Each structure stands twice: as C-alpha cells, then as structure tokens.
Amino acid sequence: MSVSTTRRRALVARVSGPFATRTRRRRLLTAYAFMLPSLVIMALFMFYPLIRAAWLSLTNYSFFGASQFIGLGNYTRLLHDPQFWGDLGNTAYYAAVTTPVSIVLALGLALLLNRRGLPARGILRAAIFLPAVVSLAVAAIPFRLMFTPSIGLITYWLGALGIHATDWLGSTTLAMPAVIIVGIWKNVGFYMVIYIAGLQTIPREFYEAARIDGATTWQRFRLITLPLLNNTTMFVTIIALISSFQAFDQIYVMTQGGPAFSTETLVMLIYRQGFQNFSMGYASAIGYVLVLIILLFSLLQMRFFNRRAIRY
C-alpha cells in the first residue's frame, strides 16, 4: 500500500501548479461522495445519539417530566445501587458459565463431526447449527413452555427420574441455569462451525508424523490440535464473552428478568429503567458502563488480531 501511495504522490508532485490542486480537490470530493451515505447515517444515528446519551446521563431526564442537570449524580447513584451490582453479578454469572461451556461443547462436537468417514456428517452438522439461524426470542417460547410444570417435559422427565418437579423459571436459583441452557443451545452450533473451519486448516501431515513418532490420541490432541486452534479459541472466546454481556432476548421472553431480579442482566436493566420506569438519564449512565465493559473485551480482540497479523 505504502509503495503505491508514494508512487502516486510522486506523480502528483510532477504535475505542477493549479492542475495538481484541482485533481487533488477532485479526488477528495470523489472520496467523500463515496462515503457520504455512510457518514451521514453514522453521524445521525451513531455519533449524535452517543453524545446525546452522554448528556442524558448527566441529567435526571424522564420521558414525561422536566430535565435537570445533576452532574455525575447518576453515576454515583449507580455505585450505590444494589440493583445495578446485582445485575452486574447476574451478567457475569451468565457469561462465566455460558462462555466456557459453549466453547468446550463446540470443540467436542467439531472434533466429532470433522472425522473422515463419519456417515451423515453434513446432516448432523446442519442440525446442530440450526439454532444459530432461528430467532432466539421466538425459540425461547418453546423453552419457556418446556420449563412450565403443567405442560413441560423437562419437569416431567426429571420427576420420572425421581427429581422433584419444580418450576424452574419461578425459582431464584434455577431460572438462571434455564436461560443459560437456552443461551448455550443458541450458539454452540455457530461456534462449532468456526471450530470445524479451524480444524480444517491443520495439515494432515502433522498428525501422520506424530503417529509415526508414537503419539497417542490424547497427545496428538493436546500437542497439535489444541495449540493450532489457539487463534480460533481466542476468537470464539471473545465473541462469546461480548455476546454474553449483551444477553437479553431469551431472558425477556422466559423470565422478564425475574423472579426477584435473579435473571436480570445489564441490558435488561437498561431496558427496564429506560423504557418501563422512563428513568432515561439513569438508563443512559448504565449504557455507558456497558460500553466500558464491551470496550475492554474489544480491545482484547484488537490486540489478538494484531498479534495474529504478525504471526501469519
């Protein structure tokens, strides 16, 4: 890129005087004409709201009442709000279970369904991937009904195994595992497909060489597969973490954040404060906390991509 840029600059320099400025101006106009639609949309619907959110977070604005500037009042309120800390804890709990479980299952399934000579490999992969294409909000409806004791199979089957039938979604300890199961169900096939792509980049010769050296299956997995899938694992971990911290859909459908706020995540809290309590100033402040958290994960991602750019 830099070579051609300097060459083009040299060319421009050779063409002298008013002509050069004219072409330069034309090139500038062309470039901005190309970017105009995107820039206008980003300015109006991304950056302007971002600034407005920052301003709102410094006020006690509610949709109906008057608005007052309260400085960092919302942020200090946040620090002393047990609801916020509880929801942050819930979000962390959701992420801390969903991410590793999804990844381990996805890797296991990828190894299984990447075997040569396995019959019906394509169909099995498609079936496991299927949840990735359906709406999580809609798919959560059958899950909610399955967890309903009066009709649900889950409670019925657990009862048949001698485990007392309980209303999972009505329990402060079991509701979170229930929405976590749905979160894992939605994404495991998606991560599996990424892992399969990663597995296919590992040359077969490595395994053959290792086999000749007498490496066992476990050794081949631990010393060839796992290290060479490092990049894939990093990538999947980061996208899984980011999406976990934005969990909303199945929770909205299955529990609305309840019972007793035991499944309320940060995004649920933004929604409830902003659009049900109409504490829009406070909701904006919570939004900025979410930005901070996601930014942290994204920076990790950037570092990871940069490192990868050097290695390959």
Add this chain to the structure above:
Amino acid sequence: MRSATDTPVQIQAAPARPSRPPSGRRILSTGWALAVGIAAALIIIFPLVWVFANSIKPESEIITAHPGLFSTTVTGSNYVQAWDAIDFPRLFLNTVIFAGGVTLLSLAFDSLTAYALARLDFPGRNVIFVLVLVTLMLPFQVNLVPLFLFLSDLHWLNTYQGLILPRATNAFGIFFLRQFFMSIPKELEDAARVDGASEFRIYRSVVLRLSVPALLTLGLFHFMYNWNDLLWPLIVSTNSSMYTLSSGLALFLGQHVIQYGLVMAGSVLAIVPMVVAFLIIQRRFTESIATSGLR
C-alpha cells in the same frame, strides 16, 4: 494462507517413544462417534420438534399429566387461530421489509465507503477508518434511549424508515468489505483507470463484480441478524402495526401465555421461514460463517 511456522517445534515437543507401536486407535469408534453425534443433534433439535408436535395437538392433550411427544389426534385449528391472532402476514411482511431493507441499503453504503477506504487516497482517510473501528466496538444498547428520543422527535417511531435507516450502515460491514477489497489485485482496475473509467464505474464494474461472494456472506449476516433481532424492533415500534416476527411473538406470549396451542403454533409459524431458508442455502450458510470468522 496459514503457514504455522512453529509447528515443527510442537511436534518435537511431543515425546517420541520409539518403543511404542504406532497407535492408530481412536478414543471412539466410528459407530460410537455416530451415536454421540446423533444424540447431540437430537437434543438440539428437540425443542423445535416438541413445539411442532404440540402445536398440532388439541389443547386438552397439551395439558396432561403424562405428556408424550406425539398425539393420535392431529388438528390444524391452532394454526388457523394463530395465523389471525398474531396477524402473521403483517408480521412476516414487516420482518421482510425490515431485514431486507437493512441488508440492501447496508450492502450498498458499506461497499461504497469500503471502496473509498481501500482504494482512494485522500486526507482524513485514517481518521475515518479509526472512527469505523471505534464504532465496531460500541454496543448498540448504549444508544437505545437517545435513538428512541431522536426517532420520536422525527416522528419516525412505528415507521419503516425508523426501523431501517439507523441500521443502514454498519461498521462491521465497512471493515469486512475494506479488508476484502484490499485483497483484490490493483492491476485489474489499473487498465480501466488508464482507459479513463470513473471511480464509480471501477467500483461498480470491477470491484463489486469480483466481490460477489463477500457481499453474499455479509448480506446473509445482516439479513439473519436483523430478521432475528428483538430489542431494536421492540423499541422502535410502540404499537402492533410495526412489530416483526420476533418482537410480535415475544409480546404476544406476554398476553396469551396460557393459550398454549395458540402460542406454540404462532412460534412455529415464526420459526419456519428462517429454517426453510437455511435448508435451501445450507452449505453457503455454514461456509460463510466459517470463513468470515477466520479471515
């Protein structure tokens, strides 16, 4: 693409044990692997099969002490009722217009911007690229409240433009297409440039034409993401005229949760279009996701 320079070291690190016979044994035989694979696939599609099986049962058989999967009586009445109760044609149309509109506009605008960033040399290019990268990292939920207020100022709540335009460009799309355009050899356009073709002509007839697979992949992402999205349509539509399948069904459930047959038939209706679309272009789908994740 992948050179993996450190692998020979990795293999040497594996303790070579010449005394051991080469082991070709796998942990699982093919038969067991197949059994585990089938079990996993069945567990995953079970909720969808279950909701379908129940949606064709009469209500009295859904609520029973000994629920079985299939019933002897098959009825379509839940579907007849659900079709009108959720206003399926309306939800479907809204979802198609929303997801389709976002996808088409975003592909057009993102590729234009990506072309400028990848191919044109102009002051401010790096600033704009950094801006795109920063936008990529922002969770859209931070803008929910101000966007709602802005759309309300514009009287754009409950309108298609309110649903579509804020999503009509996408940082990931710009980034993804820029990377792809950079990988296209420049020589192909230089000939056109020498012939005096305009930048727009080169963008349209050379670069876009060579980028069809990337555009399809990105389009698939945009379409699927917006088709399935809940929170954004939930915020923008304050009355039922603009609900999409996801938001419409989620709100319908809130009001009719005890009419099980109706709710189940409604959710099957909402899931089927995407499942059918997936089955038709299944290969393209999974390949797209695999490549975009890694490259």
